[in-house]
Amino acid sequence: MADPFPELEEDVSPQRQAEGLKTLRLALWGVVLLVVSIGLVAMFAPDRTPPASDQAAYADLIGGPFALTAPDGSRVTDQTLKGTPFAIFFGFTRCPDVCPTTLSRMASLRKQLGKDGDKFRIVFVSVDPGYDSPEDIGRYVALFGTPILGLTGTDQEVDAAVKAYRAFYQKVPTTGGDYTIDHTASVYLMDASGKLQSIIAYDETNPSALAKLKRLVG
Amino acid sequence: MIRNCLAAALLGSAVLLAGCNAAPEAEAPAATETAASSIAVTDPWSRATAEGQNAGGAFMTIANTGTAADRLTGGSTPVAGRVEIHTMTMEGDVMKMRQLEDGLEVPAGGTVTLKPGSFHVMLMDLKQPLKAGDRVPLTLTFAGAGALETQLEVRPAGAMPAMDHGTHGKDKPHG
Ligand SMILES: [Cu+2]
Numbered sequence: 001m002a003d004p005f006p007e008l009e010e011d012v013s014p015q016r017q018a019e020g021l022k023t024l025r026l027a028l029w030g031v032v033l034l035v036v037s038i039g040l041v042a043m044f045a046p047d048r049t050p051p052a053s054d055q056a057a058y059a060d061l062i063g064g065p066f067a068l069t070a071p072d073g074s075r076v077t078d079q080t081l082k083g084t085p086f087a088i089f090f091g092f093t094r095c096p097d098v099c100p101t102t103l104s105r106m107a108s109l110r111k112q113l114g115k116d117g118d119k120f121r122i123v124f125v126s127v128d129p130g131y132d133s134p135e136d137i138g139r140y141v142a143l144f145g146t147p148i149l150g151l152t153g154t155d156q157e158v159d160a161a162v163k164a165y166r167a168f169y170q171k172v173p174t175t176g177g178d179y180t181i182d183h184t185a186s187v188y189l190m191d192a193s194g195k196l197q198s199i200i201a202y203d204e205t206n207p208s209a210l211a212k213l214k215r216l217v218g
Numbered sequence: 219m220i221r222n223c224l225a226a227a228l229l230g231s232a233v234l235l236a237g238c239n240a241a242p243e244a245e246a247p248a249a250t251e252t253a254a255s256s257i258a259v260t261d262p263w264s265r266a267t268a269e270g271q272n273a274g275g276a277f278m279t280i281a282n283t284g285t286a287a288d289r290l291t292g293g294s295t296p297v298a299g300r301v302e303i304h305t306m307t308m309e310g311d312v313m314k315m316r317q318l319e320d321g322l323e324v325p326a327g328g329t330v331t332l333k334p335g336s337f338h339v340m341l342m343d344l345k346q347p348l349k350a351g352d353r354v355p356l357t358l359t360f361a362g363a364g365a366l367e368t369q370l371e372v373r374p375a376g377a378m379p380a381m382d383h384g385t386h387g388k389d390k391p392h393g
Contacts, residue, residue, distance in 0.1 A: 093268070096275025097306050098313040100265055101334045104376020136270035143268050143375035168312050175302065175317060178342065185313040202308060 059196040064164035068151035071138025086121040092128035093140040107146035119217035126152040127169040256284030257363040266350040275338040282324040289361040291321035299343030
């Protein structure tokens with residue numbers, strides 16, 4: 001039987017052979033990592049949408065039941081949101097960068113949609129309920145000059161919503177006992193039935209994001 | 219030997235693809251000769267904040283005309299309890315913000331731009347909301363150049379850099 005790695009036999013000392021095998025193992029792990037990375041990049045990279053079949057399977061994984069509180073104190077769930085497509089995003093009001101950038105971008109995209117801009121909701125979920133009260137979130141989203149539904153809940157309610165969307169957040173301690181929060185920056189576009197239609201990545205181009213929103217409201 | 223290189227290359231590219239964490243630049247030589255006048259800050263601005271929102275980002279371009287690297291290490295402002303220097307990176311679809319404990323290097327003869335999607339000055343424990351149109355004093359501290367007074371122009375909450383719309387700007391609407 002042909003040895004796929006005949007060079008391994010050149011050196012028969014057990015130690016060298018073990019090293020050779022270790023290298024081989026590393027190389028194979030390298031290949032595995034590379035393949036997985038390419039898969040992830042292909043999945044999440046902007047302007048690249050997974051093939052229709054993958055997308056269908058993927059769509060079922062994201063979204064699901066949640067129950068949160070609006071600035072006026074009313075309860076908002078996946079069921080009460082049904083009937084209108086929505087764009088949902090997770091963040092926190094103390095975020096200096098991604099959150100305001102994304103919310104203002106969504107506001108500007110909505111404007112670009114003209115009349116169709118009224119056909120979907122923008123939903124912002126604060127993953128920092130210890131800091132952001134529903135009223136705080138209401139004042140925060142009002143800064144962006146377009147209707148945005150700001151939501152949060154108890155820690156458990158927020159965790160359940162984050163989990164439903166396969167999103168991620170993590171508090172990271174900073175100076176003086178304070179913390180910042182790492183969080184998913186993607187915007188999930190959900191159709192009127194509450195099913196994922198597509199995702200706008202943080203670094204996606206505006207034309208691509210606009211095309212996705214047009215499809216959402218079309 | 220060939221296999222070793224191959225393994226290293228594969229692992230290397232996998233790690234890179236898995237989402238490189240744009241680490242802050244390596245340690246700079248200590249700035250001993252930088253004169254205060256060699257640092258210039260242009261277009262310092264901030265985004266409006268809401269009542270109850272207790273932090274905000276500030277952005278600017280810092281130029282160093284000196285012959286030694288300098289380092290922005292912090293600052294102070296009457297409107298915030300604390301000023302930190304942060305970097306923002308994306309790892310996959312997760313944004314991560316980190317304080318630069320050693321500050322931000324401004325290379326000799328070079329510029330550093332603090333902008334959304336990148337470095338920012340973080341105003342923590344805001345004592346009052348930042349209102350669009352306001353001007354807010356900010357003193358920046360440099361390891362070499364010492365203290366430098368600036369004034370932040372507060373723009374709307376969703377403002378992006380004037381000339382450069384960051385990662386979202388490659389695609390300005392046509393005509
Ligand atoms: Cu954020």
